[in-house]
Amino acid sequence: MSNYTKQISWSGKDALSDSDSEKVISGGDFDTEFSAVQTAINSKIDGGTITNFTSTGIDDNATSTAITIDSAEHVSLAHGIGFNGDTAAANALDDYEEGTFTPVYVASGGTFTNSGSVGYYTKIGNRVHITGHMRGGMTASTGNVSITGLPFTTSASPTYGHSGYVGGASNFLGDRPTSIWLAPNDTFMYPRYQGVLSADNTTFSVIQGEDLSTTLTYNILEFSATYLVD
DSSP states (O other): OOOOOOOSOHHHHHTSOTTOGGGSOOHHHHHHHHHHHHHHHHHHEETTEEOOEEEOOSSTTOOSOOEEEOTTOOEEETTOBOOTTOOOGGGSBOOEEEEEEOOEEEEETOOEEESSOEEEEEEETTEEEEEEEEOEEEOSOEEEEEEEOOSSOOOSOSTTOEEEEEEEEEOOSSOOOSEEEEOTTSSEEEEEEEEESSSSOEEEEEOBGGGSOSOTTOOEEEEEEEEEOO
């Protein structure tokens, strides 16, 4: 990729005497100049498609790259996208990502063997939406069960964490999860079940290691959640 460089000193011709043949502008001069312009343009555009482009922005004094268009036609903006004339940095859409992760049951003394567990995520700005399916066996274990593998660390605030939805849970030995809780500032979540204290009050308790089966096709959990990141 090359930039245009002027080939003819046009102002230099003005300084020549009228009798100097070099003072005359010829068709060849125009051919030389426009060929240089065409070469520079062709090096930046291939078949009408921009192959690579960077800009430091509208400000002539800008020193860092603000916009980049790569050969795959991906546009990267250094400071995100603003909407409706909003220039506040906090309101700019500055990140988008999607992918997969592997959720894993963890409990004291036990080992989880995955048999088809998979999670999907989409991150938009500071919010991450996850959805997934879990299945597999856990060797004998005790204590609280957690699920590790979140694609991003949860935000430290709110300090009460985030709650998630359980679409279905089956083939557990004991209590089955009815919701999930994502701890603040961490990369794991807890599957919980809802117990009854009295007719008007309920409590959420974390699934225990004893509730998980050793059978590879058991401990099936369908979940989704949305949480904040810092």
